[in-house]
Amino acid sequence: MLCAAVAAVALERVAAVAGDLHLWADGVWHLLEVAAGKWFFVWVWSLWGDLFRSRILALVVLQAPTVLAIQLGVSSLPALSKVFGLSLYSHALVSLWLCYRYAPRRRYLLFPLLSLFAGSMNAEGYIINDSHFLVSVYWPVLFLLLFKPDPALGGRLLLLILSFLTLLSYESMLFFGPVLAGVCAWRIRATERGRGLTIGLAVWYLLGAMLAAASVAWPHDPANRAAFIHGLVEVLQSNHLPAKVSIIVLLASAVLLGVPPGRVKLQRITFGVGLVAVGFMTAQAVLGHGVTDLVLQVPARTLNVLAPLGATALLLAVFFGWFKPSRTALGLTAILVGALGCAQALWSVGYLVRWRTVIAVVRQEVSRHEGPIALKDSALSRRWGTLHLNRLYVAWSLLPLSLYEAPGGRVQAVIVPDRDSYLAFDPFQPPTFPDLSAYGVRYDRYQAALSRDRRYIVGQILTFAEGGSAEPFLGTGWSAGERWGRWCAARECAIRLPLAKAAANEVVLQALVVPDLGSTPSDMMVEVLVNDRPVAEWSFEGSTNDVRLMQARISSTVLAHSDPVSVRLRIRERAPPRTGSEQQAPRLGFTKMRLHPEGH
Numbered sequence: 001m002l003c004a005a006v007a008a009v010a011l012e013r014v015a016a017v018a019g020d021l022h023l024w025a026d027g028v029w030h031l032l033e034v035a036a037g038k039w040f041f042v043w044v045w046s047l048w049g050d051l052f053r054s055r056i057l058a059l060v061v062l063q064a065p066t067v068l069a070i071q072l073g074v075s076s077l078p079a080l081s082k083v084f085g086l087s088l089y090s091h092a093l094v095s096l097w098l099c100y101r102y103a104p105r106r107r108y109l110l111f112p113l114l115s116l117f118a119g120s121m122n123a124e125g126y127i128i129n130d131s132h133f134l135v136s137v138y139w140p141v142l143f144l145l146l147f148k149p150d151p152a153l154g155g156r157l158l159l160l161i162l163s164f165l166t167l168l169s170y171e172s173m174l175f176f177g178p179v180l181a182g183v184c185a186w187r188i189r190a191t192e193r194g195r196g197l198t199i200g201l202a203v204w205y206l207l208g209a210m211l212a213a214a215s216v217a218w219p220h221d222p223a224n225r226a227a228f229i230h231g232l233v234e235v236l237q238s239n240h241l242p243a244k245v246s247i248i249v250l251l252a253s254a255v256l257l258g259v260p261p262g263r264v265k266l267q268r269i270t271f272g273v274g275l276v277a278v279g280f281m282t283a284q285a286v287l288g289h290g291v292t293d294l295v296l297q298v299p300a301r302t303l304n305v306l307a308p309l310g311a312t313a314l315l316l317a318v319f320f321g322w323f324k325p326s327r328t329a330l331g332l333t334a335i336l337v338g339a340l341g342c343a344q345a346l347w348s349v350g351y352l353v354r355w356r357t358v359i360a361v362v363r364q365e366v367s368r369h370e371g372p373i374a375l376k377d378s379a380l381s382r383r384w385g386t387l388h389l390n391r392l393y394v395a396w397s398l399l400p401l402s403l404y405e406a407p408g409g410r411v412q413a414v415i416v417p418d419r420d421s422y423l424a425f426d427p428f429q430p431p432t433f434p435d436l437s438a439y440g441v442r443y444d445r446y447q448a449a450l451s452r453d454r455r456y457i458v459g460q461i462l463t464f465a466e467g468g469s470a471e472p473f474l475g476t477g478w479s480a481g482e483r484w485g486r487w488c489a490a491r492e493c494a495i496r497l498p499l500a501k502a503a504a505n506e507v508v509l510q511a512l513v514v515p516d517l518g519s520t521p522s523d524m525m526v527e528v529l530v531n532d533r534p535v536a537e538w539s540f541e542g543s544t545n546d547v548r549l550m551q552a553r554i555s556s557t558v559l560a561h562s563d564p565v566s567v568r569l570r571i572r573e574r575a576p577p578r579t580g581s582e583q584q585a586p587r588l589g590f591t592k593m594r595l596h597p598e599g600h
């Protein structure tokens with residue numbers, strides 16, 4: 001059963017790479033950034049300032065084959081995609097092979113297999129996540145420390161390389177580091193051999209745990225910490241059936257291995273419960289009722305910590321003799337774990353099919369249209385029988401995927417995600433697109449379409465810096481753009497916004513502004529008029545040059561009165577400043593602006 005599970009998982013990985021499943025979420029963005037730069041892509045703002053949370057070692061290892069292929073002259077994006085996908089999906093199998101090589105008894109392979117099937121595979125649609133890589137490194141390191149107290153030169157070198165990669169790969173080291181350091185402490189007491197190396201490794205693992213703790217306390221994105229903390233609750237309350245079944249199998253394995261050999265009835269009941277759960281999951285996958293929301297892959301990464309820790313606890317209990325399972329208990333556990341692996345592979349094929357449908361629709365949309373396509377206006381937002389493609393949470397991938405799937409590399413359209421989605425680049429500023437000219441990708445058609453029919457999509461953020469996305473919509477009264485933004489330097493400034501689609505409900509005009517009250521400060525009032533109707537008055541007093549968020553509510557009636565929508569900003573002073581030829585009048589700086597739908 002275990003051999004069948006490993007074979008099924010290997011085939012599932014081949015299918016995932018062939019189907020470009022690794023391009024979901026951040027995967028396609030990372031691929032294009034590596035291809036454009038022809039080098040490693042590390043997404044931190046300051047390498048040294050953010051080094052402790054950079055995950056740089058995992059990124060370098062996972063991107064190295066793709067970078068090497070580029071340096072060897074591979075100039076096909078699909079070919080680079082396959083290299084990238086193999087790098088992401090193969091390290092778990094390599095990890096299992098290393099565990100197989102260094103395990104003194106084959107029963108110990110149950111535990112890394114349980115970790116993979118009950119943990120990592122629940123989040124492998126989100127394979128770009130670095131936690132998968134750290135788990136793949138963790139298990140061979142643990143096996144080498146436990147089972148090879150005095151490894152040969154090759155084993156010692158492998159242990160050093162893998163241990164080095166644990167340092168800056170993922171925050172999970174906060175949990176795995178103390179475990180590895182604890183095993184080192186046992187090893188020091190158990191044998192005199194290699195004590196200096198073992199002490200050094202223990203310090204290294206604890207250092208990794210400290211850096212991981214720092215990255216948790218000061219994360220690159222605070223939302224990541226909150227999402228991870230609440231991840232397990234979110235998964236258990238969702239329709240992520242494999243995660244729930246995995247937890248059942250994990251608990252069933254603990255019972256099977258931990259109960260005394262004479263408790264045959266309890267073993268049978270536990271095995272039956274686990275097998276029924278796996279059977280139900282398999283039936284759901286066969287019937288096509290698999291995962292329809294790939295975003296659940298993100299909180300499911302919580303199991304990439306919990307499952308390996310649980311499997312580690314069971315391994316140590318068996319290794320140190322705290323659990324003394326019978327051959328029957330081991331056999332039942334092996335059947336249950338193998339069945340879960342087969343079911344997980346089958347389930348993964350289900351959301352791979354859905355992802356291939358998304359790619360086909362994206363390819364059709366970007367070949368049939370020109371210019372930016374709002375996600376809500378695209379075929380991705382429609383219902384296709386019982387299939388809801390928008391539930392796959394594809395927004396992260398859409399912009400770079402539009403470039404990747406452009407027919408013949410001639411980009412003429414991109415699908416613009418919803419207003420609150422992360423944008424890898426500005427869809428209304430082609431100069432911000434990754435330079436893929438070396439791979440035959442051109443943006444001239446898309447640029448021409450933008451210039452020919454530039455429309456504003458409600459929710460789109462306009463930037464006022466030099467070359468920013470607001471420039472095509474600016475009217476009179478504006479200064480030249482600077483690096484931070486631009487000034488409304490006249491008594492009245494105008495913006496014209498031809499809407500791509502009329503807003504059905506009230507919207508809110510939001511602007512990040514910098515008031516400059518002049519060389520002789522006075523109170524400043526700014527009247528906001530939309531389609532010649534006053535909608536708000538902004539008041540500024542008492543301070544200068546501080547960034548403020550200002551808002552103005554606009555009813556759908558006012559918004560629909562004219563197209564393009566006219567926004568005018570009238571600046572006036574409450575009390576005129578003292579006269580003087582050198583005095584500067586108040587002015588208002590703008591950095592960003594958008595029309596935001598009410599309630600979102």
